[in-house]
Amino acid sequence: MRIEDEIKQETFRSPLHRLLVNLMFTNNWLCDSQMRLLKPYDVTLPQYNVLRILRGQHPKPVKINDITERMLDKMSNASRLVDKLVGKKLVLRNECPSDRRAVDVVITEKGLALLKQIDVAQEGWERQFDGYTEPNADQLNALIDDFRSRATDD
Amino acid sequence: MRIEDEIKQETFRSPLHRLLVNLMFTNNWLCDSQMRLLKPYDVTLPQYNVLRILRGQHPKPVKINDITERMLDKMSNASRLVDKLVGKKLVLRNECPSDRRAVDVVITEKGLALLKQIDVAQEGWERQFDGYTEPNADQLNALIDDFRSRATDD
DNA sequence: TTGTATTATATGTATCAACATTATATTCGC
DNA sequence: GCGAATATAATGTTGATACATATAATACAA
Numbered sequence: 321m322r323i324e325d326e327i328k329q330e331t332f333r334s335p336l337h338r339l340l341v342n343l344m345f346t347n348n349w350l351c352d353s354q355m356r357l358l359k360p361y362d363v364t365l366p367q368y369n370v371l372r373i374l375r376g377q378h379p380k381p382v383k384i385n386d387i388t389e390r391m392l393d394k395m396s397n398a399s400r401l402v403d404k405l406v407g408k409k410l411v412l413r414n415e416c417p418s419d420r421r422a423v424d425v426v427i428t429e430k431g432l433a434l435l436k437q438i439d440v441a442q443e444g445w446e447r448q449f450d451g452y453t454e455p456n457a458d459q460l461n462a463l464i465d466d467f468r469s470r471a472t473d474d
Numbered sequence: 475m476r477i478e479d480e481i482k483q484e485t486f487r488s489p490l491h492r493l494l495v496n497l498m499f500t501n502n503w504l505c506d507s508q509m510r511l512l513k514p515y516d517v518t519l520p521q522y523n524v525l526r527i528l529r530g531q532h533p534k535p536v537k538i539n540d541i542t543e544r545m546l547d548k549m550s551n552a553s554r555l556v557d558k559l560v561g562k563k564l565v566l567r568n569e570c571p572s573d574r575r576a577v578d579v580v581i582t583e584k585g586l587a588l589l590k591q592i593d594v595a596q597e598g599w600e601r602q603f604d605g606y607t608e609p610n611a612d613q614l615n616a617l618i619d620d621f622r623s624r625a626t627d628d
Numbered sequence: 629t630t631g632t633a634t635t636a637t638a639t640g641t642a643t644c645a646a647c648a649t650t651a652t653a654t655t656c657g658c
Numbered sequence: 659g660c661g662a663a664t665a666t667a668a669t670g671t672t673g674a675t676a677c678a679t680a681t682a683a684t685a686c687a688a
Contacts, residue, residue: 322619335611336603340504342618344546347501349622350494355646364673376483385636390483392498397675399638404673421636421683449490452624457489460617464496465476467614468503470606509676520644538667551645553668558643575653575666 339467357445361438362408366393368438370401374411374427375435381424383416410434493621511599515592516562520547522592524555528565528581529589535578537570564588 324331332338354365363371373390374382387398402425405411410431416422427435477496478485486492508519517525527544528536541552556579559565564585570576581589 335608335615336600336606339611339615339618341546342615343497343501343504346618346622347497348547350497353625366674383636384638392495393502393675396637396677399636400674403638416636419636419684421681423637446490448625452490452621454489456617456621457493460614460621461489461493461496463610463614463617464493464500467606467610468500471507471602518643539665547645550647550667553666554644557668570666573654573666577667 353445357441358438361434361441363410363434363438366391366397366401367405367410370398370405371410371427371431371435374425375432378427378432381414381416381426383422383424385422387425405431507599511595512592515588515595517564517588517592520545520551520555521559521564524552524559525564525581525585525589528579529586532581532586535568535570535580537576537578539576541579559585 332341351365354368358365358368369391370387373387384398384402387402388396391398402411402413402423406413410428412426412428414424414426416424477483477492477499480499486495505519508522512519512522523545524541527541538552538556541556542550545552556565556567556577560567564582566580566582568578568580570578
């Protein structure tokens with residue numbers, strides 16, 4: 321469906337403006353879809369992202385700080401997200417022996433098992449893009465990278 | 475900067491996966507930038523979006539329901555967003571005469587004046603994309619639309 | 629070594645989103 | 659007209675983010 325119809329707005333000030341709205345709308349659409357996928361597993365999208373970061377390093381522990389750096393939405397909330405995951409026994413939090421300020425976070429077996437379940441659902445979800453070929457994705461990736469690189473500030 | 479560097483992850487499972495991350499990252503980048511722009515004016519991005527919807531219909535009133543439909547992030551929170559804007563005297567809320575369930579929301583002169591100020595800042599912000607031509611934007615728009623249209627569910 | 633700056637994390641506050649529920653008004657079938 | 663279904667908005671709860679601040683440990687400089 322066209323963006324114009326999706327948000328009931330018939331015109332945009334400029335192609336750039338339409339592009340900005342299009343990017344935001346598409347992102348929301350993706351996030352909603354992911355959220356619905358995760359709902360049955362009782363983890364939120366940010367929590368899921370933290371779990372995946374931890375799995376990527378497993379069995380090595382990851383510090384709160386490193387989690388923050390790897391998160392898409394930067395922020396300073398990895399601490400509280402880890403709290404929630406500890407509550408669900410999906411991760412363990414240990415004081416780092418070499419630096420008592422730092423906290424080592426490790427995904428538990430329960431966490432790994434949950435991710436394994438979700439992997440299956442994810443594969444199903446991604447299958448909806450089976451008709452979307454790699455060259456398509458590569459081209460769109462390149463154009464998005466190019467767009468971002470045009471911005472002069474930050 | 476490449477996505478790989480931005481989130482310190484060197485590889486992706488697939489071009490599709492890289493694309494998903496790229497879309498989310500780019501969206502966050504845009505939202506952050508907009509937030510910083512709005513900060514001096516003491517309105518949040520969702521509040522700003524509501525104000526623009528109201529300006530688009532001014533001087534006609536807009537019902538809470540219509541605001542919800544036009545928001546990018548759907549939800550049911552337009553009511554509370556309008557609350558905040560009423561508190562700042564940027565909008566007025568009146569019971570709709572023809573339907574006592576509904577609420578007519580109108581942007582105030584103060585609200586219009588604020589948007590006018592922000593417009594100037596927005597134009598400055600968009601100028602960072604001056605090197606990004608219309609054909610570029612049109613092409614990227616088309617590819618994003620195409621990507622979204624490949625999804626089979628929803 | 630001692631004092632200061634820096635780093636790592638936690639916490640408090642305000643805002644927003646998702647979801648469910650409630651309150652009230654309107655509409656529609658009979 | 660009357661009662662049930664529907665529509666509109668408000669509200670309560672939980673989870674998340676942005677931002678500021680606090681707390682504690684480490685690093686560093688004199």
